[in-house]
Amino acid sequence: xxxxxxxxxxxxxxxxxxxxxxxxxxxxxxxxxxxxxxxxxxxxxxxxxxxxxxxxxxxxxxxxxxxxxxxxxxxxxxxxxxxxxxxxxxxxxxxxxxxxxxxxxxxxxxxxxxxxxxxxxxxxxxxxxxxxxxxxxxxxxxxxxxxxxxxxxxxxxxxxxxxxxxxxxxxxxxxxxxxxxxxxxxxxxxxxxxxxxxxxxxxxxxxxxxxxxxxxxxxxxxxxxxxxxxxxxxxxxxxxxxxxxxxxxxxxxxxxxxxxxxxxxxxxxxxxxxxxxxxxxxxxxxxxxxxxxxxxxxxxxxxxxxxxxxxxxxxxxxxxxxxxxxxxxxxxxxxxx
Numbered sequence: 001x002x003x004x005x006x007x008x009x010x011x012x013x014x015x016x017x018x019x020x021x022x023x024x025x026x027x028x029x030x031x032x033x034x035x036x037x038x039x040x041x042x043x044x045x046x047x048x049x050x051x052x053x054x055x056x057x058x059x060x061x062x063x064x065x066x067x068x069x070x071x072x073x074x075x076x077x078x079x080x081x082x083x084x085x086x087x088x089x090x091x092x093x094x095x096x097x098x099x100x101x102x103x104x105x106x107x108x109x110x111x112x113x114x115x116x117x118x119x120x121x122x123x124x125x126x127x128x129x130x131x132x133x134x135x136x137x138x139x140x141x142x143x144x145x146x147x148x149x150x151x152x153x154x155x156x157x158x159x160x161x162x163x164x165x166x167x168x169x170x171x172x173x174x175x176x177x178x179x180x181x182x183x184x185x186x187x188x189x190x191x192x193x194x195x196x197x198x199x200x201x202x203x204x205x206x207x208x209x210x211x212x213x214x215x216x217x218x219x220x221x222x223x224x225x226x227x228x229x230x231x232x233x234x235x236x237x238x239x240x241x242x243x244x245x246x247x248x249x250x251x252x253x254x255x256x257x258x259x260x261x262x263x264x265x266x267x268x269x270x271x272x273x274x275x276x277x278x279x280x281x282x283x284x285x286x287x288x289x290x291x292x293x294x295x296x297x298x299x300x301x302x303x304x305x306x307x308x309x310x311x312x313x314x315x316x317x318x319x320x321x322x323x324x325x326x327x328x329x330x331x332x333x334x335x336x337x
Contacts (some may be wrong), residue, residue, distance in 0.1 A: 098201070
């Protein structure tokens with residue numbers, strides 16, 4: 001997790017939210033938050049790696065992850081060395097969506113579709129795959145999907161749509177949902193305070209994957225990442241130093257980043273998290289190879305496992321470390337003062 005002490009200015013947050021769909025969690029009005037002085041921090045979320053069922057003679061030949069600020073593709077290469085085809089269950093878990101209890105975080109989603117908020121598509125050998133969505137809305141450990149749908153509430157638990165729907169609930173419905181742990185007032189001490197959603201939306205997309213005999217089948221999972229974006233200026237020098245281990249900032253890179261801040265310059269920062277775990281837990285999986293596309297030639301990219309020789313190129317390469325399934329990619333772009 002990145003340091004939440006790095007916060008966005010109100011102007012920057014306004015620019016992000018104005019350009020995004022209406023499903024970002026909105027900030028609670030200043031009057032409702034005693035002592036509040038800052039906007040919510042834009043945060044990243046992780047789309048799960050592909051997982052597949054087990055079978056003899058199935059091999060994972062490679063895992064490639066191609067990353068850009070607006071698109072990620074997980075590519076898996078499965079070899080069926082049997083003389084007959086394999087038919088296996090495959091699945092991808094979408095990010096769990098849950099409102100920030102103190103309204104300190106916000107997320108920008110690609111879509112307001114609760115079954116696919118990241119615009120995920122899957123192809124096998126170049127052919128589109130049709131998936132089935134398994135949707136759950138957990139509150140206090142129970143699946144309350146039916147109760148939420150019965151009140152015609154949006155399933156995504158943050159954003160203007162759910163705020164409007166919760167404000168329109170009758171007192172009786174609000175009390176009933178609150179008693180089940182599905183919603184809660186922002187201030188429990190005030191019975192009439194605006195409510196907020198208290199459930200987590202969990203979605204898994206699954207399908208039956210057929211692998212032809214004696215062939216290697218590429219499966220590509222493409223989606224729009226839920227990224228974090230924020231600005232770093234001179235006052236964030238300490239926070240930059242705190243990032244060096246989590247993002248594997250090399251000394252020379254850290255020095256360059258600090259130099260700009262000390263000179264009253266600024267960085268526009270994008271953070272992306274990817275799941276580099278293997279699709280089959282029961283056999284050995286190769287380490288994922290990563291390629292990160294720079295948004296601009298002067299951008300600086302850093303992540304653990306990066307090949308330093310590619311740091312100055314338009315595409316930065318690397319290999320996921322053995323000890324980490326989740327990789328944090330940080331992209332720094334020079335920003336106006």
